[in-house]
Amino acid sequence: MSGATLIGLVMDLAAITVLAYVLYFRRHHRRDLLFAYIALNVGIFAVVSLLLVQRVDLAVGFGLFGVLSIIRLRSSEITQGEIAYYFVAIALGLVNGIAAAFPLTALLLDLMLLAVMYIADHPQLLGQTRHQVVTLDVVHADPRSLHADLENRLRAPVLQCIVNEVDYVRDVMVVDVRYRVVRP
Numbered sequence: 627m628s629g630a631t632l633i634g635l636v637m638d639l640a641a642i643t644v645l646a647y648v649l650y651f652r653r654h655h656r657r658d659l660l661f662a663y664i665a666l667n668v669g670i671f672a673v674v675s676l677l678l679v680q681r682v683d684l685a686v687g688f689g690l691f692g693v694l695s696i697i698r699l700r701s702s703e704i705t706q707g708e709i710a711y712y713f714v715a716i717a718l719g720l721v722n723g724i725a726a727a728f729p730l731t732a733l734l735l736d737l738m739l740l741a742v743m744y745i746a747d748h749p750q751l752l753g754q755t756r757h758q759v760v761t762l763d764v765v766h767a768d769p770r771s772l773h774a775d776l777e778n779r780l781r782a783p784v785l786q787c788i789v790n791e792v793d794y795v796r797d798v799m800v801v802d803v804r805y806r807v808v809r810p
Contacts, residue, residue, distance in 0.1 A: 631675050634726025641718045641736040642667040649743055650711050659708055663715040670716055674723030707747060714739050754807050755785065762799040765792055776801065782808050 646663045650656075704712075717739055725732035745751065760779070766772035776784045782805040791800035 630726045633729050634722045637732055638671045638722035644740055663711055667715040667719040670719030671723045674720055714743055756805055756807055758803050760801050760803050765797055765799045776803055780805050782806055
């Protein structure tokens with residue numbers, strides 16, 4: 627392993643540690659995705675480093691990463707915010723693998739990516755709104771009564787609600803709700 631690759635690996639491990647443990651896990655508390663971000667990042671770093679040593683066309687590597695990312699990210703269990711963390715974990719691996727020969731450039735790009743994620747996912751920035759899928763034990767025909775029922779159940783002002791499913795046989799309604807958190 628060359629000195630530049632070793633420096634890139636150290637920078638990559640530091641960056642993914644900050645992204646996965648300091649930013650993501652402390653805010654969202656999902657151990658399964660914590661592991662996925664780290665494994666994906668280190669795997670991408672290793673493959674990019676190998677592609678650079680072997681002088682293989684980088685387009686082949688980028689195509690491979692795109693295919694692998696699409697397979698896992700199509701799951702409905704992952705939020706759009708978690709997909710953003712996936713993307714940044716991939717970007718950190720690519721940046722530190724490709725720019726290992728230019729450590730200052732890699733460091734600046736790492737800092738920029740981490741700063742953007744820190745700010746964009748900061749609880750104070752977006753912490754006043756929430757999203758929840760609610761299953762109601764009643765079917766509302768009138769949108770105003772649905773809105774009032776949701777506000778009563780959530781004890782918060784509803785910003786938007788979209789009916790995803792109505793089952794008249796079981797008298798059940800599934801609603802996607804966005805609401806504002808009211809602080810006491």
